[in-house]
Amino acid sequence: MKKNIGIEVKQPENTCDDINCPFHSNISLRGKVFEGTIVSNVFHKTVSVEWERRLKIPKYERYEKRRTKIRVHSTPCIEVKPGDKVKIMECRPISKTKNFIIVEKI
Numbered sequence: 001m002k003k004n005i006g007i008e009v010k011q012p013e014n015t016c017d018d019i020n021c022p023f024h025s026n027i028s029l030r031g032k033v034f035e036g037t038i039v040s041n042v043f044h045k046t047v048s049v050e051w052e053r054r055l056k057i058p059k060y061e062r063y064e065k066r067r068t069k070i071r072v073h074s075t076p077c078i079e080v081k082p083g084d085k086v087k088i089m090e091c092r093p094i095s096k097t098k099n100f101i102i103v104e105k106i
């Protein structure tokens with residue numbers, strides 16, 4: 001079964017019964033898409049993803065590196081581990097600290 005989740009991504013080969021899975025449940029994705037690296041497994045189905053962004057400082061005409069780190073929902077059908085690069089997408093809040101889901105392993 002293929003499901004269009006709104007952006008072009010590789011469909012997971014596995015299936016799952018996670019109620020918050022973008023491919024195998026009805027959760028809708030919307031908003032921003034980021035690419036980052038998994039830095040740790042926080043707990044079951046939750047990982048911590050970090051990426052770098054460059055902030056322009058007009059005063060000095062140079063860029064400063066800033067890191068963004070957020071908690072992301074990891075569905076069972078996309079197997080990931082710390083060090084993996086992933087694409088994440090915004091969704092409705094899944095819990096107090098999570099409103100992003102892993103949609104693809106890069």
Ligand SMILES: [Zn+2]
Nearest residue numbers: 016021024077
């Ligand atoms: Zn799934």
